[in-house]
Structures are given as structure tokens and as C-alpha cells.
Amino acid sequence: MQGRCEEIFREVESRHGFRLHEIGFDKNHVHIDVDLGIRYSVEDVAKLLKGTSGYKLLKEFPEMKRKYFWGSGLWGSQIYFDSTGRDADEMRTYVRNQAGNKKQMLKGQATITQYLA
Numbered sequence: 001m002q003g004r005c006e007e008i009f010r011e012v013e014s015r016h017g018f019r020l021h022e023i024g025f026d027k028n029h030v031h032i033d034v035d036l037g038i039r040y041s042v043e044d045v046a047k048l049l050k051g052t053s054g055y056k057l058l059k060e061f062p063e064m065k066r067k068y069f070w071g072s073g074l075w076g077s078q079i080y081f082d083s084t085g086r087d088a089d090e091m092r093t094y095v096r097n098q099a100g101n102k103k104q105m106l107k108g109q110a111t112i113t114q115y116l117a
Helices: 002-016 042-060 062-069 088-096 112-116
Strands: 019-025 030-035
Touching: 002 019, 002 042, 019 088, 030 088, 042 062
Parallel strands: none
Antiparallel strands: 019 030
16 A cells, blocks of 8 residues: 555655656655655645645545544644754655665754653
């Protein structure tokens, strides 16, 4: 299903003209490096990606909705946005490696323990 989700993201990218540089799936979320251009806001792109993929995936895989979501939607309402200012290659490597044990910290990134201290 992860492959189908990426296909849907790419369809949305093509239809709306923004650029998805990297897509990295983790167990329960996705990181995407997006070039929004000037036409769309962060919220617009999140809504397009989440809305389209949620609708299509739950329609194509109805058993998933019954088993995991009990009638709710696929995606939560949360989004996180960070603007360029970080090293683009480093950030894309981080996004690309979401699903493995090879997660890399970005330079200057705090661990949750450090953040909460």
C-alpha cells in the first residue's frame, strides 16, 4: 500500500505542479521534501496530498478502514513544516531513510530527551 500511496502523491504532484523531491514512509507517518513554488501554501499542499490519498486508499482498500480506522480517516490533522535553511541534500537523506534503522539526525537536531529537558 505504501507504493500505491506514493503513486497517488505523484499523481497529485503532476496535476498541481509542485515538486516532491523525496518521500519517506515510517510506520505511521510520512515525511516529504516539497518545493511548493509560489502557487500553493503548506496547508494547500497538505490538504491535496492527504485528501486525495486518503480518499483513494480507503476506497481501494476498504478492509483497511474497517480493521484500523473504525470509520475515521487515514491521516491525522497534524502537519510539520520547515523552510529551507537546512542543507537540502542532508534533509533529503533524512526523509529517504525514514523506514529503516538508519535514521540520521540532522545537524543541530535535538533528540526528544534533549528537547524535553
